[in-house]
Amino acid sequence: MIRHVVMFTWKAEATEEQRAAVPAELAKLPAAIPEIRRYEFGPGRNPGNKDFVLVADFDDDESFVTYRDHPAHQAFIAACVTPIAADLARVQYEVAS
Amino acid sequence: MIRHVVMFTWKAEATEEQRAAVPAELAKLPAAIPEIRRYEFGPGRNPGNKDFVLVADFDDDESFVTYRDHPAHQAFIAACVTPIAADLARVQYEVAS
Numbered sequence: 001m002i003r004h005v006v007m008f009t010w011k012a013e014a015t016e017e018q019r020a021a022v023p024a025e026l027a028k029l030p031a032a033i034p035e036i037r038r039y040e041f042g043p044g045r046n047p048g049n050k051d052f053v054l055v056a057d058f059d060d061d062e063s064f065v066t067y068r069d070h071p072a073h074q075a076f077i078a079a080c081v082t083p084i085a086a087d088l089a090r091v092q093y094e095v096a097s
Numbered sequence: 098m099i100r101h102v103v104m105f106t107w108k109a110e111a112t113e114e115q116r117a118a119v120p121a122e123l124a125k126l127p128a129a130i131p132e133i134r135r136y137e138f139g140p141g142r143n144p145g146n147k148d149f150v151l152v153a154d155f156d157d158d159e160s161f162v163t164y165r166d167h168p169a170h171q172a173f174i175a176a177c178v179t180p181i182a183a184d185l186a187r188v189q190y191e192v193a194s
Binding site for chain 1 (some may be wrong): 099100102103137138139140141142143145147148149150152154182186187189190191192193
């Protein structure tokens with residue numbers, strides 16, 4: 001399996017509404033992108049650490065790329081992440097199935 | 098469950114030996130720290146993203162703190178991470194059990 005992990009730091013001026021839209025819209029993506037095997041996301045619990053995180057699993061690199069480039073995923077990024085993201089940290093790595 | 102995710106960027110001068118010691122020593126921690134429920138780590142697959150990542154699950158915040166402060170975990174950080182870490186990104190969040 002290929003795991004994709006992304007952490008976000010939001011801009012200070014990001015509104016509660018904008019922050020809340022992230023999980024609300026992410027929750028719609030598994031139905032739109034069948035390559036998603038695991039999709040666990042949520043707000044950070046500890047100040048000083050990152051604000052939000054997604055852990056997503058895929059069968060292989062090809063499936064991850066399909067997800068990464070999928071119109072629904074790209075639309076989510078444009079609408080919900082780009083406006084409020086101050087910083088992102090990303091990594092993909094292999095995990096046992 | 099509480100999930101702890103940490104991503105690392107290694108210093109350019111980190112040797113292959115130092116980089117290899119990270120997973121080798123991490124693999125010893127579940128036996129030493131029974132609070133660990135899931136412990137999945139590995140090197141990043143894509144240049145430009147982070148170099149290494151750990152995803153670890155715990156029953157609750159208290160178990161995570163026990164892990165975080167555990168002597169074996171602290172010794173790992175001092176011996177294997179601090180010497181070669183250029184940057185760390187951390188977050189803890191709640192996931193369904």
